[in-house]
Amino acid sequence: MLPSGVTYAERFNGISGSAIRAIFKVLTKPGIISFAGGNPSNDALPNEVCAELSREALLSDGKRILQYGATEGYPPFLESLLAYLRQNYRFPVEKENVLPLSGSTQGIDLLCKAFTNPGDTVLVESPTFLGNMQTLRIYQQHLVPVESDEQGVLLGALENTVKQTHPKLLYIIPTFQNPTGRTLASERREPIARMAEKYGFLAVExxxxxxxxxxxxxxxxIKEYDHSDHVVYMGSFSKIISPGMRLGYMVANADIIAKCAIGKQSSDLHTSNLTQAMVDLYLRRGLLAPHIAEILPGYRDKLNAMLSELETFPEGTRYTRPEGGLFIFVAMPEGFNAGDVFKDAVERGVAYVPGTSFYPEGGHENTLRLNFSNSTLAQIHTGMGILRELFTSKLS
Ligand SMILES: Cc1ncc(COP(=O)(O)O)c(C=O)c1O
Incomplete structure (x- = not known):
């Protein structure tokens, strides 16, 4: 209850907490097997290395790190980020094209702040990432879903929707999408950059x-096909080093970066210097590639274990077969309601996210998202066994 006389801002009309955050509250049950969140595996978090790096950073540059820093970033991190981007991507990038973010989540917030007015249209995949959909809604954007197939958004449908709705932004997760795990086909990438240029909107990748x-x-x-600065690229160290460090980055045209930096000043002034310093050393020492190589086999085994369990699910169960990422998206036969069954699943010790929350237009109650990274192989086999039995009973 609000204190008397106090009202919420209009922009919060219809905004409730994220469905996933609400689900996390149910997960206090001891021993629950959670396929719900999107967390990396605890085994993949390099806490000991990070402890050493933070000590080293503070001993060598502690006064600068503990002082206020620049919104544009901690200078050594900017250097190593540029080197990393140049080594791994073929888009040209200079210092004025990057902005460190307090998690890439901040990127969509800054872009909305700088580029959208209430009632503007933003095109999104359907289903799409709940967290950023929430941000778009808080900025009172009109979300328009674009039709997709197994290979991502359909170019014809995208172009028609663009012509009809004149969007400000297209928000797209081309690779191992959240929640589906699917990847936008290679041949659909360049046309999206061309469309953003032709029709004058920002494609946020x-x-x-x-x-x-x-x-x-x-x-x-998509950014590699961008010759007109219509694509904004957002990367993150959350899934490959640590989400708790809250470090991501935006790559864009210098004017876009400068405006977003002004917006960032009123959000958090700058991203934590210590976090930037730790990731700077991580990159400088060449620790990232071996760390990723070390964590991939475990994730691959978990993905395969979950896929093989899904093979034994009731007839009519459809699911994505991702080549990476953290999620599998499942569609049970029509009539199944993943939201209704959720309580029974939690009672039996297993959690997932009902898929409907990921659809801007709602519906699709027969769908659910499964995360495989944050469970052990044994938990995957046990948890999927429980779900199979439960789902089968609900369908018969
Ligand atoms: C598509 C997508 N974008 C962004 C994020 C959040 O990234 P960060 O931790 O860098 O804010 C997530 C996390 O689940 C995600 O799935």
């Missing part, structure tokens, strides 16, 4: 899962 690839070849990000 959110790419936190790129490096978690367990099969197949790397695909160029």
């Amino acid at each position: 959110d790419d936190p899962y790129r490096d978690l690839r367990y099969a197949g070849a790397f695909l160029p990000p």
Whole structure:
């Protein structure tokens, strides 16, 4: 209850806490097997290395790290970030093209702040990442879903929707998408950059899962086809080093970066210097590539274990078969309601996220998202066994 006379801002009309955060509250049950969150595995978090790096950073540059820093970033981190980007991507990038973010989540917030007015249209995949959908809603954006298939958004549908709705932004997760795990086909990437240029909107490419690839070849990000500065690329160290450090980055045209930096000043002034200093050393020492190589096999085994369990699910169960990332998206036969069954699943000790919350238009109650990274192989087998039995009973 609010104190008397106090009212919420209009922009919060219809905004409730994230469904996933609400689900986390149910997960206090001891021993619960959670396929719900999107956390990396605890085994993949390099706490000992980070302890050493933070000590080293504070001993060598502690006064600067503990002081206020620049919104544009901690200078040594900017250097190592640029080197990392140049080594791994083929888009040109200079210091004025990057902005460190307190998690890439901050990127969409800053872009909304700088580029959108209430009632503007933003095109999104359907389903899409709940967290950023929430941000778009807080900025009172009109979310319009774009039709997709197994290979991501359909170009014809995208172009028609663009012509009809004149969007400010397209928000897209091309690789190992959250929640589906699917990847935008290689041949659909360049046309999206061209469309953004032709029709004059920003394509916001959110790419936190790129490096978690367990099969197949790397695909160029849409940003690599961008010759007109219409693509904003967002990367994150959350899934490959640590989400708790809250470090991501935006790559864009210098004017876009400068405006977002002004917006960032009123959000958090700057991203934690210590976090930037630790990741700077992580990159400088060449620790990232071996760390990723070390964590991939465990994730691959977990993905495969979950996929093989899904093979034994009731007839009519459909699911994505991702080549990377952290999620599998499941569609049970029509009539099944993943939200209704959720309580029974939790009572039996297993949690997932009902898929409906990821759809801007709602519906799709027969769908659910499963995360495999944050459970052990044994938990995957046990938990999926419980779900199979429960789902089968609900369908009969
Ligand atoms: C598509 C997508 N974007 C961004 C994020 C958040 O990244 P960060 O921790 O860098 O804010 C997530 C995390 O789940 C995500 O799935």
